[in-house]
């Protein structure tokens with residue numbers, strides 16, 4: 001079945017200059033969903049900073065309005081410095097994430113996943129707050145289906161993603177009076193390098209439970225992130241939107 005969407009479709013859904021003159025900072029912008037989101041905002045006119053590991057191998061092209069930077073979100077000084085160096089910030093997208101699978105049963109790995117997936121989000125949000133407040137901007141976090149159910153083989157990933165949803169609600173409350181909205185997307189099963197972790201048998205079981213009968217594309221998550229940052233979502237804050245082809249309904 002073909003995906004009824006393409007990256008070029010952005011302009012078919014949104015005004016091509018929707019984010020012109022705005023700056024978007026994306027953690028985890030060097031691969032998968034984050035890279036697609038960087039490209040998507042770029043197509044809609046934004047100045048984009050895509051930050052993450054292995055920047056040199058990012059599947060997107062650097063341009064005048066799209067900067068790709070090497071950044072480890074667990075390095076607090078580096079993360080805060082990159083955000084505070086921006087002359088302007090309108091939208092912060094917190095997409096950096098890892099899973100260490102069953103290694104997460106070991107406490108150092110558990111802690112590492114929490115640092116990347118959850119703690120870095122809080123660090124980035126607090127560093128970005130003054131700039132976002134000045135612009136009346138927004139934050140979008142990236143949760144997961146694992147925010148809704150436990151996972152014996154990846155307890156840190158599930159705990160971190162549950163935490164991401166609660167952090168989203170807390171920051172939404174904190175910044176609402178300042179005109180900054182904070183929302184989350186919970187992607188279902190999206191074809192990215194991260195998903196390559198799963199074995200064929202697990203992938204088969206997952207497919208059986210997706211009403212849309214296909215995995216999602218990174219651009220389909222990027223489009224929902226763009227909506228959450230757009231004026232169309234002006235009264236939406238603290239929400240988590242599943243982007244899952246109906247997975248949660250089954």
Ligand code: NAI
Nearest residue numbers: 028030031032033052053072073096097144187190192194
């Ligand atoms: P990916 O592996 O393609 O991308 C992960 C990104 O996070 C990369 O840019 C990587 O450099 C960055 N990252 C990892 N550790 C970092 C660190 N210490 N410092 C800075 N950046 C770091 O994975 P994918 O699938 O694009 O995941 C993006 C987000 O979406 C993650 O938060 C993931 O948990 C979430 N997600 C993905 C799903 C999927 O099916 N692919 C489903 C649900 C959620």
